[in-house]
Amino acid sequence: MAKDNQFVEQIADINADFPQWYTDVVRKTKLVDYGPVKGTMIIRPYGYSIWENIQNELNARFKKRGVENAYFPLLIPMSYFTKEAEHVEGFAPEVAVVTHAGGEELSEPLAIRPTSETIIGTMCSKWVQSYRDLPLKVNQWCNVMRWEKTTRPFLRTSEFLWQEGHTVHATAEEAEAETQAMLGIYKEFVENCLAIPVLTGRKTGKERFAGAEATYTMEAMMRDGKSLQAGTSHYLGQNFAKAFDIQFSDSDGALKTAYTTSWGVSTRLIGAVIMTHGDERGLKIPPVVAPIQCVIVPIAARKGGVIEACESLKAELESAGVRVVLDSSDNSPGWKFNEWEMKGVPVRIELGPRDIEAGKMLCARRDTFEKAEYPLENAVESVKALLAQVQKDMLEDARKRREERIVYADDMAGILSAVEAGNFVKAGWCGCRACEDKVKEETAATARVFAEGEHKEKCAVCGKEAKHVIVFARAY
RNA sequence: UGAGGCAUAGCGCAGUUUGGUAGCGCGCUUGGUUAGGGACCAAGAGGUCGUGGGUUCAAGUCCCGUUGCCUCAACCA
Numbered sequence: 001m002a003k004d005n006q007f008v009e010q011i012a013d014i015n016a017d018f019p020q021w022y023t024d025v026v027r028k029t030k031l032v033d034y035g036p037v038k039g040t041m042i043i044r045p046y047g048y049s050i051w052e053n054i055q056n057e058l059n060a061r062f063k064k065r066g067v068e069n070a071y072f073p074l075l076i077p078m079s080y081f082t083k084e085a086e087h088v089e090g091f092a093p094e095v096a097v098v099t100h101a102g103g104e105e106l107s108e109p110l111a112i113r114p115t116s117e118t119i120i121g122t123m124c125s126k127w128v129q130s131y132r133d134l135p136l137k138v139n140q141w142c143n144v145m146r147w148e149k150t151t152r153p154f155l156r157t158s159e160f161l162w163q164e165g166h167t168v169h170a171t172a173e174e175a176e177a178e179t180q181a182m183l184g185i186y187k188e189f190v191e192n193c194l195a196i197p198v199l200t201g202r203k204t205g206k207e208r209f210a211g212a213e214a215t216y217t218m219e220a221m222m223r224d225g226k227s228l229q230a231g232t233s234h235y236l237g238q239n240f241a242k243a244f245d246i247q248f249s250d251s252d253g254a255l256k257t258a259y260t261t262s263w264g265v266s267t268r269l270i271g272a273v274i275m276t277h278g279d280e281r282g283l284k285i286p287p288v289v290a291p292i293q294c295v296i297v298p299i300a301a302r303k304g305g306v307i308e309a310c311e312s313l314k315a316e317l318e319s320a321g322v323r324v325v326l327d328s329s330d331n332s333p334g335w336k337f338n339e340w341e342m343k344g345v346p347v348r349i350e351l352g353p354r355d356i357e358a359g360k361m362l363c364a365r366r367d368t369f370e371k372a373e374y375p376l377e378n379a380v381e382s383v384k385a386l387l388a389q390v391q392k393d394m395l396e397d398a399r400k401r402r403e404e405r406i407v408y409a410d411d412m413a414g415i416l417s418a419v420e421a422g423n424f425v426k427a428g429w430c431g432c433r434a435c436e437d438k439v440k441e442e443t444a445a446t447a448r449v450f451a452e453g454e455h456k457e458k459c460a461v462c463g464k465e466a467k468h469v470i471v472f473a474r475a476y
Numbered sequence: 477u478g479a480g481g482c483a484u485a486g487c488g489c490a491g492u493u494u495g496g497u498a499g500c501g502c503g504c505u506u507g508g509u510u511a512g513g514g515a516c517c518a519a520g521a522g523g524u525c526g527u528g529g530g531u532u533c534a535a536g537u538c539c540c541g542u543u544g545c546c547u548c549a550a551c552c553a
Contacts, residue, residue: 019547028487038544094552115553149477149551156552229553266553299512334513352512362512444549 011342014280018224022275023152029283029343031270032153039151039158043267046343049291050270051161055141057193057288058163058265061185067137067165072119074143075110080118084243087117090210094146096158112145117211117236117262120166121244128258131170131250135178139165154271155228155476162266168246168258172237175259176214179235182263183216186231194269195286195394196220196276197402198230199424199471201449206436209262213237219448219471221402222275225422227448227473230272233263275476276398277367283344284366286394287387293323294383295340299333299352309356313349313379320380322387341366346390347383367394406471411460412442415472419445424473428456428466435461436470445472 011028014021026032031047034040043051059069075098082088091114098110113119120138128136145159154160165182169175183200190196198218208215212234220230238257240246246258277284287293294317298310310326317324325345327336333350340348350362361379364371367390374382405423409415418425425445429435436447438461447470454469 017547023546034545036544144553146552150547150549160553162553232553264553268553302511330511332511332513332515334511334515336514338514350512354512 011280011282014223014278018222018275019152021278022271025278025282025342026153026271026274031274031283034153037158039148041153041157041159043161046291047270050273050285050289051267053289053291054193054265054269055163057189061189062139062165065137065181065185066135067139067167069140070138071140071142072113072116072123074113076113076116076119078109078111080122081111083118084211084240086239087211087243091115091146094148096145096147113142114144114146115262115264116140116142116144116164117166117240118244121240121246121260124166124168124258124260125245125247128168128246128248131248134168134170134248134258135174136168137165137178138167139163152271152476154267154274156268160266160268162264164262164264167261168241169260170248170250170256170258172259175237175261176235179214179216179233179261179263182261183218183231183233186233186263186265187218190218190220190230190269190272191395192391193286193288194273194276195288195391195398196230196272197395197399199449199451201452203232203449204436204447204470206433207447209234211236211239213239217449219424219473220272220276221398221405221424221473222272222476223278223401224275225405225424225473227424227471227475228268228272228275229448229475230269231263231265234261236260236262271476277394278344281338282342284394285344285346287346287391290344290346291323292325292340292343292345293387294325294347294349295336295345296324296326296349296351297333297336297340298326298328299350299355301328301330303353305356306351306353309376310351313351313361313376316379317383320384322380322383337364347386349383365390367397409460410456410458412439415439415445415460416443419443419472419474424448424471426451426454426456426469426471427460428458429468429470430459430462430464431467432462435459439472443472443474445474447471448473448475 012021012024030044033042035042095114096112141163143159143161148156148158151157167178187198187200190198198220200218203215203217214235216233218230219227222228240260241258247255250256296310296314298306301307314324314326346366348364355361359376360373361376362373407418407423407425409418409425409427415425415427440446449471451469451471456466456469459466
């Protein structure tokens with residue numbers, strides 16, 4: 001027993017103070033560091049690697065849908081930005097503006113993009129002339145800046161990385177369908193790759209993206225029961241097309257205004273992974289996006305043949321496409337176990353002289369801490385199967401945890417007590433803004449998403465006829 | 477922006493009440509012994525105490541300002 005279990009102790013008790021646990025763990029596992037400018041973060045290689053895996057998975061899905069990657073400038077002239085009234089009003093408070101360059105004051109201030117609808121809209125008006133140019137689907141991976149008042153690594157930083165997809169369509173129906181389709185892709189990705197179950201659906205008018213006709217969201221439940229908006233897909237109607245003159249000659253010869261969509265997910269997803277799966281031992285990263293899927297820890301490494309056996313196992317796994325690391329540092333095995341557990345590596349292989357002699361390896365799962373022996377002969381199949389099982393079980397575990405905490409309420413008191421217990425609360429809503437505001441005022445819960453296809457007789461706030469069922473929750 | 481807290485070695489902290497030589501643990505370096513769940517011994521390196529001013533013979537410590545960070549609230553991906 002070590003006299004100081006500093007590493008483990010430094011991770012605050014997850015149950016005692018969840019936000020504190022979160023900020024501790026993202027730094028102690030070397031995912032991020034803080035930048036010199038307020039609210040900025042430095043994503044370190046281990047954290048960035050998760051992002052790269054997310055990018056690869058999403059790019060493959062985008063490609064299948066005919067979305068191509070492109071890149072647009074960071075700086076947007078203010079004149080572009082002010083063309084869509086609701087949009088500029090919504091974003092104005094958090095836009096950073098460049099006023100000086102080259103030692104002089106600029107004649108026109110430049111906005112640092114908080115999102116790129118305006119510049120992409122401007123370009124699309126040039127690119128779209130004919131119905132033959134439609135649909136147009138572009139995506140860009142970039143950074144954006146929103147001057148937030150308080151920040152938390154990954155979940156809310158002044159600058160963050162994301163992808164923003166923008167599409168232009170000939171008809172409202174097609175654009176609306178695209179909006180829904182992208183939401184579906186996001187849901188499939190988040191559930192299958194990040195093992196985070198999400199509720200998807202439309203947002204209320206209050207929560208809608210500035211300038212959109214409709215905003216669809218996916219909401220994930222964090223370990224403390226709070227909700228996190230994990231991604232959004234917006235149907236923009238003709239709002240931006242009108243503001244930026246995106247018009248085309250249709251097959252019937254008429255000049256028509258197009259319909260557009262936009263959709264995005266950000267590095268916030270990494271925060272969602274941490275807050276959904278993490279525990280008192282640190283991170284728990286789903287195998288599909290884990291920078292390191294499997295770590296081999298040699299036991300009694302100085303004894304003959306151990307390192308050699310580990311290296312050949314590593315080579316075998318590596319050539320099969322498993323992201324594997326051999327920890328041949330001279331730290332003690334116990335130290336390594338804790339270190340890699342804290343970093344969330346899904347599978348650990350322990351290999352020592354006794355195992356090698358018996359032709360076996362010991363595999364330990366990060367998600368359940370189960371240990372099992374497998375023959376060394378079929379190591380690749382065993383490890384791959386185990387990784388797939390971990391991935392599946394993590395989603396099921398998260399889903400189970402969430403299902404237990406989705407409850408119904410019929411009145412304000414019910415909403416309040418359920419929300420305070422860390423639940424998602426489904427309640428009838430008449431559809432008026434006053435009732436939505438009142439819930440927020442009295443319970444600090446906001447309307448996260450419409451519960452599609454569900455019905456309630458009465459609004460939980462005013463008792464009038466309910467038009468929708470809404471999921472209320474406190475949110476990050 | 478409102479309320480509270482924090483800032484001392486790479487990391488975590490003590491020292492501040494009552495001013496008087498800059499400390500501890502971990503980590504790091506070197507050498508050795510170890511090795512199936514955070515090993516041990518020995519010797520080392522490392523700090524203008526966030527920053528600006530003030531009080532004082534003397535400030536990490538007291539006073540005023542300022543900046544940054546954290547939690548909560550408000551705002552948002």
